[in-house]
Amino acid sequence: MDLVCPSCQDQPLAVAGRTMRCEVCDGAWINEETLVALLEERTNSLVTLPWSERLGDKQMPCAACKAPMLTVNLGDVALDRCAQHGVWFDAHELVSLLKQSKRFKTEADAEVTEPPHEHHGLLGVFARLFRR
């Protein structure tokens, strides 16, 4: 299937590594599995993508199916997304997303749960002092 630049509209996209690039506007098209794989390689960790919907922006047509894409944010990067086919990054947005890839580490992986220790610290000492 030929992919067409969602931004320039009549410009075909060309393979560039694991992305498809528009030579005119330098935007990049990437499917979601590839995007997750790229982020996981950078963080050495599982990642989840916390899409948040961005309202009010002009919708661009999907590079593959031409249906209007959702305007979304990932971190502070603004993107356009077709849930079936992939994600569109304007020029440099992919680079800035990759720079903040650590943000998308899966929580369970990043956080070590500590037992609550309020009763073992100073408060616990006072509690014992006053408990006679």
Ligand SMILES: [Zn+2]
């Ligand atoms: Zn373009």
Ligand SMILES: [Zn+2]
């Ligand atoms: Zn699509």
